[in-house]
Amino acid sequence: MDKIYNPEIECIYADDVISFARDNGWFDGKDEDFSFSDTYAPVDFGGARFCEVRVWSFFRSVKSGMDKYTDYASGHNLDNRMPLWIKPDRKIAVEDVMDYMRDHLEGTPLDMTKDVGAGPFENPYRWRTLTWKVDGVTYCNERATATQQTGFVFVAQSRSWLPDPVGAILWFGVDDAASNVFVPMYGGITEIPKAFARGNGSMMEFTFDAAFWVFNMVSNFAYTRYNIIHPEIRAKQTELEWKYLTEIKNIDKKASELYKTDKESAITLLTGYSVKTGNDTHKEWLNFYIYLFTKYMDGNVKEAVEVPEGYIYHNPKLKQPGYGEEWYRKIVDETGDHFKMPGAAGH
Numbered sequence: 001m002d003k004i005y006n007p008e009i010e011c012i013y014a015d016d017v018i019s020f021a022r023d024n025g026w027f028d029g030k031d032e033d034f035s036f037s038d039t040y041a042p043v044d045f046g047g048a049r050f051c052e053v054r055v056w057s058f059f060r061s062v063k064s065g066m067d068k069y070t071d072y073a074s075g076h077n078l079d080n081r082m083p084l085w086i087k088p089d090r091k092i093a094v095e096d097v098m099d100y101m102r103d104h105l106e107g108t109p110l111d112m113t114k115d116v117g118a119g120p121f122e123n124p125y126r127w128r129t130l131t132w133k134v135d136g137v138t139y140c141n142e143r144a145t146a147t148q149q150t151g152f153v154f155v156a157q158s159r160s161w162l163p164d165p166v167g168a169i170l171w172f173g174v175d176d177a178a179s180n181v182f183v184p185m186y187g188g189i190t191e192i193p194k195a196f197a198r199g200n201g202s203m204m205e206f207t208f209d210a211a212f213w214v215f216n217m218v219s220n221f222a223y224t225r226y227n228i229i230h231p232e233i234r235a236k237q238t239e240l241e242w243k244y245l246t247e248i249k250n251i252d253k254k255a256s257e258l259y260k261t262d263k264e265s266a267i268t269l270l271t272g273y274s275v276k277t278g279n280d281t282h283k284e285w286l287n288f289y290i291y292l293f294t295k296y297m298d299g300n301v302k303e304a305v306e307v308p309e310g311y312i313y314h315n316p317k318l319k320q321p322g323y324g325e326e327w328y329r330k331i332v333d334e335t336g337d338h339f340k341m342p343g344a345a346g347h
Contacts, residue, residue, distance in 0.1 A: 049075035050130065050143040052082070057108065057145065058100050062088035070109060095245060097155045098171065102178040103145040112142050113227075120327035123226040124178075146178035148219070151212070153177045163259045164188070165267055166252055172196070172278075174212045179219035179230070181237045181285065183278050184244050186255075186270040193278025211282040218289045221296075228321065229296055236288055244277060 003012050014020075018034050021027040027039045037043060043052070056073035060066035063086045071077035104112045104124035112124035125148050126141035133139070152174045159167035165188020173180035174196065183193075194200060194209070201210035208214065222229040251273050259266035295302055301319040308314060322328070331339070 043078055043081075045075035045078075048072060048078060049140060053105070053110065053143065054103075054145045056082055057103050057105055059083075059086050060108075061100055061103075062086070062090070062092060062096075064089055074110060094155060094157050094171065095241065098182050098241065101145055101153055101155065104178065105142060105144050110142055112144055116330075117141070120323040121224070121226045121228070123223055125223055146176055148176050148223070150176050153180065155182060162252060162256055163266075165270060166255045166259065169248070173215075175215040176219045179222060179233050179237075180215055181240050181281050182244075183274075183281050184248055185274045185278070186251075188267050189271040189274045190267060191271050191275050193275045193282070195279050195282030208286065211278070211285070214282055214286045214289060218285060218292065221289070221292060225296060225299070228301065229292060232292065240281065240284065247273075247277075
């Protein structure tokens, strides 16, 4: 433990990390030439493309110059190793880390919204398996930070200047990080929101009462027309998360003051806030699903309009965005005149 809290020690490792490797015949060079990675987990294409790429994408978000390791992160130049750690160019806020958990390699040569696998609606998800074959040749899908099969995700926030039950927060969310909402769960709480509680539904037991299932309803619906539905999800999650980031400032202050004289009441305050916020988020997201499904059902985009006086029924404002010109051109390029209408002008 002394090593962990000694600021002069930058890297902590077992005393026998080298001798153990020697005893097993994995390393026989000089101690100063020892590489933990090369000895215990030699990097290969999969190690870089499926694992290191996530680290690289995070690094490049907070540190300039990381694009020079693109060939390494893509698995094509394993000698161009990126640093084990970096110092960010700026201070990183908790909301920054939330966003980094939502990454699909956007803005990089591996951007999952850009290749043909994204379909006409720029969907940054690829259904498993991770690798696949065509004519005996193996290919891969990208393995970005945000993935559809996520069960839960959290960002841990530790604030040493506050009492422990107040200073620790797990910003907790369920399902795909790109489509979830991070909800503040204080470290001192003694109760779990029912919407997130163990035993409330399961992988094969759907229930509208479980946040996991409700968030999956929203994200899976968004996958069908990602480039027009996901922006609404992004706006909604930002609205709620900024609301919570603002609220905890007041909760922090109240709970910290109360903790000085009445620890039990402080814990009750923290528990009440986290439980209510978790359950309210679940209800908000269920209503949000209803709104999205109503608006985007059947590939249309509907917006309510004011019903004229004397009318019971009135059509909503309707848009039919289709697939977009770029995708229609791909259809024509692949099918030629198969869908061409008689008498249609050509070029």
